[in-house]
Amino acid sequence: MEFYGTLGSACESEKTLEEMFRTGMTGVRVNLSHQDLDDREEWLENMRRAAKRCDIKPELLVDLQGPELRIGKLKKPIILEEGKKVILGKGGIKLSKQIRTSLEKGQEILVDDGKLLLKVKKAKENYAECIVVRGGVLKSKKSITIPGLELELPTLTKADMANIHNAQEAGVTGVMLPFVRGAQDVINLRKTLQAEGVGDIRIFAKIENLAGYEAVDEIIPESDMIVIARGDLGMAVPLWELPAIQKDISERCKKAGKPFMVVTQLLHSMEEAMVPTRAEVSDIYNAVLDGADALMLTGETAAGNYPGIAMGYLVQTANQALQKRK
Numbered sequence: 238m239e240f241y242g243t244l245g246s247a248c249e250s251e252k253t254l255e256e257m258f259r260t261g262m263t264g265v266r267v268n269l270s271h272q273d274l275d276d277r278e279e280w281l282e283n284m285r286r287a288a289k290r291c292d293i294k295p296e297l298l299v300d301l302q303g304p305e306l307r308i309g310k311l312k313k314p315i316i317l318e319e320g321k322k323v324i325l326g327k328g329g330i331k332l333s334k335q336i337r338t339s340l341e342k343g344q345e346i347l348v349d350d351g352k353l354l355l356k357v358k359k360a361k362e363n364y365a366e367c368i369v370v371r372g373g374v375l376k377s378k379k380s381i382t383i384p385g386l387e388l389e390l391p392t393l394t395k396a397d398m399a400n401i402h403n404a405q406e407a408g409v410t411g412v413m414l415p416f417v418r419g420a421q422d423v424i425n426l427r428k429t430l431q432a433e434g435v436g437d438i439r440i441f442a443k444i445e446n447l448a449g450y451e452a453v454d455e456i457i458p459e460s461d462m463i464v465i466a467r468g469d470l471g472m473a474v475p476l477w478e479l480p481a482i483q484k485d486i487s488e489r490c491k492k493a494g495k496p497f498m499v500v501t502q503l504l505h506s507m508e509e510a511m512v513p514t515r516a517e518v519s520d521i522y523n524a525v526l527d528g529a530d531a532l533m534l535t536g537e538t539a540a541g542n543y544p545g546i547a548m549g550y551l552v553q554t555a556n557q558a559l560q561k562r563k
């Protein structure tokens with residue numbers, strides 16, 4: 238079984254990474270929506286040294302930007318207060334032109350996997366004035382989802398191309414493709430990897446919207462691993478429908494003999510707490526019983542207070558289920 242942690246400032250030190258490997262981590266993910274591969278050479282070097290000391294040959298996954306919507310970089314986190322006004326675009330929070338010009342009055346905007354919710358009150362050419370419906374702290378480059386909005390976005394961004402070009406040198410073993418919408422997205426990435434001379438790198442197809450879910454049967458044969466990316470998928474449907482979708486994708490992968498990964502909020506409470514909730518360990522256990530071949534922590538390791546301890550809980554719980562699965 239494969240166990241991944243997402244690299245972030247909370248776990249970038251050699252010591253913490255070593256603790257994560259010792260508790261069972263088999264590889265790391267770098268989310269390229271936050272930084273380019275080149276900018277993270279120091280973290281990667283720490284990771285390589287830590288792995289060497291534990292005698293592990295780690296997997297290195299890069300998660301591309303792909304057709305994913307995010308807010309721009311913020312100098313520091315900002316607090317969005319319920320009922321207050323917030324500007325997206327010129328004079329406010331940066332947004333790409335393509336998103337900005339698509340906003341319309343009345344639209345809802347889910348931010349950071351739906352933790353925050355905005356509603357467009359006024360849409361102008363260069364900016365949109367919104368009201369904060371559900372408030373909280375907004376950090377840099379968080380995801381946004383605008384229900385009902387379909388944008389024509391490329392499978393790979395310019396930055397993705399540059400990162401793929403640098404993949405071999407960095408020792409990348411797998412590429413995660415976000416928001417896969419059909420088999421063709423995976424085929425295009427495979428061609429690009431081959432053209433860059435890294436055709437043997439595994440492709441992890443992230444299923445994170447309804448288009449991807451509906452096309453999962455054609456995506457499965459083209460991919461090396463299917464990723465049930467519950468963060469974004471949980472914004473595409475009411476949350477109470479998410480478990481059934483997770484189980485359905487798991488079943489389809491198992492039937493096709495395709496490995497799959499379950500990800501996001503596996504141990505969310507451990508960003509703040511040293512011990513997980515009963516519900517979280519149950520979730521991990523059930524994902525493994527349902528056949529998961531890989532599990533990945535996200536904010537728990539990238540931005541949480543207890544990356545090593547969280548990895549330990551993930552691995553120990555999964556191992557319990559593995560014993561039952563055999």
Ligand SMILES: Nc1ncnc2c1ncn2[C@@H]1O[C@H](COP(=O)(O)OP(=O)(O)O)[C@@H](O)[C@H]1O
Pocket residue numbers: 243244245246268270271272376378379380468535536539540
């Ligand atoms: N390379 C990075 N640099 C700085 N912060 C990061 C990085 N990767 C992740 N993080 C932080 O950890 C959080 C969770 O990581 P991840 O799941 O990869 O991101 P997201 O939920 O934004 O897609 C991010 O939102 C960000 O705050």
Ligand SMILES: C=C(OP(=O)(O)O)C(=O)O
Pocket residue numbers: 268270300380415445465466467468469470500501535
């Ligand atoms: C892992 C996910 O993607 P990201 O961390 O890129 O938002 C997810 O949506 O579950």
